[in-house]
Amino acid sequence: MMRQRTISKSISTKGIGLHSGKTVALSFQPLPPDHGIIFERSDLPGTPRIPAQATLVRDTMMSSNLVKDEVRIGTVEHLLSAVAGLGIDNLLIQVSAAEVPIMDGSALPFVNLLLEAGLVEQSELKKFLQIVEPVKVTAEDKWAQLTPFTGFELNFEIDFSHPAFNKDYQHATLAFSSENFISQLSRARTFGFLKDIEQLRRHNLALGGSMDNAIVLDDKKIINAEGLRFSDEFVRHKILDAIGDLYLIGYPLLAKFSAYKSGHALNNQLIKQVLSSPDSFEIVTFDDNVKCPVDYFKINNKVSI
Ligand SMILES: [Zn+2]
Structure with a gap:
C-alpha cells in the first residue's frame, strides 16, 4: 500500500530571514494522517496556524x-518543495517570524533536516491528484500547464537575455522521484540581480540576502566566487520553485507540468484553475506500491549527497 507519511520526531534549526535579515527559528513536528502541511507562527499570541493551501x-x-x-x-516555496520531494503528506512547520528562513537559497538544508528527523509511514493511504484533462494559464508571453501523464514530470523553459544565461542551459526536464529531486534539484539555489537587490534594500527588503543564500548577478556575470552548482542551476531552481508552489494544491500531482517563463503567480493561478475545474482531476490512491507511478524516498534508506 502507498501510505501517507510524516516525520518520526520533532527537529529544529535556525536561519536568517531573507527580507528581515533577522534570525528565525524553524521546527518540524509530526502530524496525524489527513492533516496536510500546516504552518504555525510560534512568535504570535495563540500561535495561529496557516494551512499550506492554494x-x-x-x-x-x-x-x-x-x-x-x-x-x-x-517564502514558503523552497521548504514546500523539500516536503513534496520527500513525499511528506502531514507536517507541522513552526516558524518564529513572518518568513521561512532562506538557508542557502535551495531546498537541500530542509531535505537534510527532514531526513535527520526520519520519515514514517502512517495508517492511511496516500492521496494523489491526478490530472485527467489539460489545464493551461497564460499571462502575456508566459504560460504554465498541467496535462494527463502517468507519473509526475516537469518541463521548464526560461528566457533571460543576460551574458551569464547560456542559451543551452535555459531548458530542463525532471522525471519526478524523491531520488531525482534530491540529486538533481534540491541543491539549485535562488538567484537575483544586484540592481534588483539594491532596489529592494531601499524598501527595507532583502536585508538578509547575500551570496550565502543566492546566486547574485551583476549586468555581466555571476559575482559569487564559487560559481554555479549546475550549468543549468537557474532553470533547475525554477523547477524546484514550481514543485513547492504546486504542492499548495494539497496533494502530490500525477501530471506533466510544462511552463515557459512561469513564476509564483502563474503557478498559483494554474492550481487554482485546476481546483475550480472539478472535471480536470480525480483524487486517487494505490493499494499496491507497484502500481504507483511515482517513487518516493525509501524509508530507512539514507541518502547522502
Ligand atoms: Zn526560489
Whole structure:
C-alpha cells in the first residue's frame, strides 16, 4: 500500500530571514494522517496556524506567501518543495517570524533536516491528484500547464537575455522521484540581480540576502566566487520553485507540468484553475506500491549527497 507519511520526531534549526535579515527559528513536528502541511507562527499570541493551501496565497512578487486572518508566512516555496520531494503528506512547520528562513537559497538544508528527523509511514493511504484533462494559464508571453501523464514530470523553459544565461542551459526536464529531486534539484539555489537587490534594500527588503543564500548577478556575470552548482542551476531552481508552489494544491500531482517563463503567480493561478475545474482531476490512491507511478524516498534508506 502507498501510505501517507510524516516525520518520526520533532527537529529544529535556525536561519536568517531573507527580507528581515533577522534570525528565525524553524521546527518540524509530526502530524496525524489527513492533516496536510500546516504552518504555525510560534512568535504570535495563540500561535495561529496557516494551512499550506492554494487559496491562501497572497502576494507572489518575489516568493509565495500565505496569509490567513491577517497572519502571514512568507517564502514558503523552497521548504514546500523539500516536503513534496520527500513525499511528506502531514507536517507541522513552526516558524518564529513572518518568513521561512532562506538557508542557502535551495531546498537541500530542509531535505537534510527532514531526513535527520526520519520519515514514517502512517495508517492511511496516500492521496494523489491526478490530472485527467489539460489545464493551461497564460499571462502575456508566459504560460504554465498541467496535462494527463502517468507519473509526475516537469518541463521548464526560461528566457533571460543576460551574458551569464547560456542559451543551452535555459531548458530542463525532471522525471519526478524523491531520488531525482534530491540529486538533481534540491541543491539549485535562488538567484537575483544586484540592481534588483539594491532596489529592494531601499524598501527595507532583502536585508538578509547575500551570496550565502543566492546566486547574485551583476549586468555581466555571476559575482559569487564559487560559481554555479549546475550549468543549468537557474532553470533547475525554477523547477524546484514550481514543485513547492504546486504542492499548495494539497496533494502530490500525477501530471506533466510544462511552463515557459512561469513564476509564483502563474503557478498559483494554474492550481487554482485546476481546483475550480472539478472535471480536470480525480483524487486517487494505490493499494499496491507497484502500481504507483511515482517513487518516493525509501524509508530507512539514507541518502547522502
Ligand atoms: Zn526560489
